[in-house]
Amino acid sequence: MFRVHTAFRSMFLASAVALAGCASVPTEEAGPSTIIRGGPILTMEGDQPAYVEAVVVDGGKIVFAGSDAEAMARKGTNTVVKDLGGKALLPGFIDPHSHFIDSLALADRVNVSGPPVGPASNPDEIVAALQEGAAAKSLKPGELLLGWGYDENLMPKGQVLSREILDKAFPDNPVGVIHVSMHGAVINSKAMELYGYKDGMPTPAGGVILRRPGTQELQGLVMEAGYLPMHAKLPSPNEEQEMAAARSGQLLYAAAGVTTAQEGATTQPMLQQLQRVASNDGLIIDVIAYPFIVDLESILKSNPPSTFGKYNQRLKIGGCKVTVDGSPQGKTAWFTTPYLTGGPGGEKDWKGEPSIPLDAIGAMVKTCYDNDLQVLMHGNGDAAIDFIIATHQEMAGADIAKDRRTTCIHCQFIRPDQIAAFAKMKIIPSLFTDHTFFFGDTHVANRGPKQSSFISPMKAAIDAGLRPTNHTDAFVVPIDQLMTVWTAVNRQLRSGGTLGADQRITAYQALQAITINAAYQYREEASKGSIAVGKRADLVILSADPTKVAPEAIKDIKVIETLKDGKTIYSQP
Known part of the structure; x- marks a missing residue:
């Protein structure tokens, strides 16, 4: 057998790789x-599925992808060869919008969601789940109890959770059950005292x-807006607890294959907590925080625009x-x-x-645009999206198509004419197809089949x-990326059937x-995404x-392992 001298072999391979347009090989x-x-x-390179036979990783980066x-x-003396055993390798999933900070507190809250996410399909079952959770944490009189995932639309007709029901079950504890939208809660009398709600108080504008x-x-x-007094005071892990809580929260994302997550409405205390965790090397995935409008001014004082858009120990302030x-x-x-079906009241x-x-x-949009900061604007209804378009036109000045990466979060009931406007203005729609399954039947009842489709x-x-x-939008629905792909491909209703078959896309898309x-x-x-x-x-x-399984089987695919910068951060038990 002809043996090539090590130096010559390295030079030969390096030249071959350079000719192929690839990075040079390690010579050690x-x-x-x-x-x-x-x-x-x-x-995930290109608009059609493309495959390679092997990937080489060094220094946390991909140095070769090919045969x-x-x-x-x-391969060198210290190279680890990982055999997929027929399983599929993809780039790590990137979370376009969720509320990462909630993952730190989720373990201390009781899941009262409806099936299949949780156990409760009526008020009695919600109370039972809360009581079980209270017993598990040995809740003492006066201590706060929080649940999450309440959806009145899944309750038997005419039944809703109320202050009275919660008072009867928990007369000595403040209790709040956060709405599945994360835009509200049902609270009892003790919680009203805690958060400053009183009978007869006016309803704030927008609340x-x-x-x-x-x-x-x-x-x-x-x-x-009626929920903001409570939302601003929701408890989070203290400084002694936050490192462990942050790791547990990140593992929820890593178990879903997510290597970059978003904190999508960041207040000043939230940002300070994330910065403490990051400074103590507590982040195993990348987290991108977006300061919320109510605290943007104060956040900009301690974090000037020049600090946005840059990672610091895996934490980046992304925009507004x-x-x-x-x-x-x-x-x-x-x-x-x-x-x-009328309004909520x-x-x-x-x-x-x-x-x-x-x-x-x-x-706020003007401040952010003037400082070249990305803006995320949550808009669900078509009137909200009309306002987003008009505001962008007004604040963008002469160049409405500048590469700002302005993003409409949710953007669910966008109209065809609004899609055309987005294309002209280069506004990114971050959509939410999980709604077709989890809330599609509710939308048909509230908005009619044509608009909902x-x-x-x-x-x-x-x-x-x-x-x-x-x-x-975790944790409105679970952080489950294969479920998200499944809903985009199938658009299946919880009750059966399809909502908007003409809007189904391929698994690759x-x-x-x-x-x-x-x-x-x-x-x-x-640097990411492929x-x-x-x-x-x-x-x-x-x-x-x-892309190779039946469309209905996509949600059954399991995450086996997640790697961040080449290192395993999650492995299926």
């Missing part, structure tokens, strides 16, 4: 850190505070966030036409309304030349929305290739 005998091979490797033979030729029929006594449900309206399932989204001719004064939103129109956005992303398109949304397309030389080795191993 130790070799690269990892070679991954032995299964389908979907690169198995070329990859194995780089909902339900009353007992015929009185000014509070029923228990508070939403939007504003919420224009509420949620369609909570009947607080802002539409141009009335809800078919029985209001007639109810179209929803802005959740924050419009002049304040305009001022166009909810989160991924196909129309793609056809218009846009690069839509698709998110979970659905994966683009949580990989390369999401990287683009964050201005990170040069498997290519020079990009970070953020990777996920799946039990099967989503």
Whole structure:
């Protein structure tokens, strides 16, 4: 056998790789850190599925992606060869929108969601779940108890959770059950005392505070601006607890294959907590925080615009966030036409309304645009999206198509004419196809089948030349990226049938929305979102290739392993 001298061999391989347009190979005998091979490797490069046989990782980056033979030729004495055993390798999933900070507190809250997410399908079952949770944590009189996931739309007809029900079950404890939209809660009398709610108090502009029929006594449900007094004071892990809580929260994301997460409405205390965790090397995934409008001014004083857009120990301040309206399932989204079922408090001719004064939103957008900061604008109803378009036109000045990466979060009931406007203005729609399954039946009842069938129109956005992303808004629904892909491909209702079959997309397009398109949304397309030389080795191993299984089987695919910068951060038990 002819043996090539080591130096000559290295020079030969380096030249061959250079001619192929790839990065040079390591010349040390130790070799690269990892070679991954032995299964389908979907690169997410290009508009059609493309595969390589092997990937070589070194220094946390991808240094080669191509044939198995070329990859194995780089193997050194210290190289670990990871065999996929037929499983699929993809770039790590990128979360286009969620509320990462909630993952730190989730373990201390009781899941009262409806099936399949949680155990409760009526008020009695919600109370039972709360009582079980209280017993598990040995709740003492006077201590706060929080639940999450309440959805009145899933309750038997006419039944709702109320202050009275919670008072009877918990007379000595403040109790709050956070609405599935995360835009409100049902609270009992002790919680009202804790958070400053009183019978007879006025309803703030942009808020909902339900009353007992015929009185000014509070029923228990508070939403939007009416929820802010409670939301601002929700407990979070203290400084002694936050490191462990942050790790537990990140593992929820890592177990879903997510290597970059968003904190989508960051207050000053939240940002300070994330900065403490990051400074103590507590982040194992990348987290991108978006200061919320209510605290933006104070955050900018301690974090000037020049500090935005840069990672510091895996934490980046991405830009600014504003919420224009509420949620369609909570009947607080802002539409141009009335809800078919009235308002959340029985209001007639109810179209929803802005959740924050419009002049304040305009001022924030101007501040952010003037400082070249990305803006995320939450808008669900078509009236809210009209306002987003008008505000962008006003604040963008002469160049409405400048590359700002302005993003409409949720953007669910966007109209075809608004999609065309987005294409002209280069506004990114971050859609939410999980709604088709979790809340689609509710939308049909509230908005009618025609408008509801166009909810989160991924196909129309793609056809218009846009690069839509698709998110979970966790923890409105679980952080489950394969479920998100499944909903985009199938658009199945919880009750059966399909909602908007013409807006179904391919599995590959659905994966683009949580990989390369999401990287683009964050201005990170040069370093993330696909498997290519020079990009970070953020990777996920799946039990099967989503583009190769039957569409209905996508949600059953499992995350086997998640790697961040080439290192395993999650492995399936």
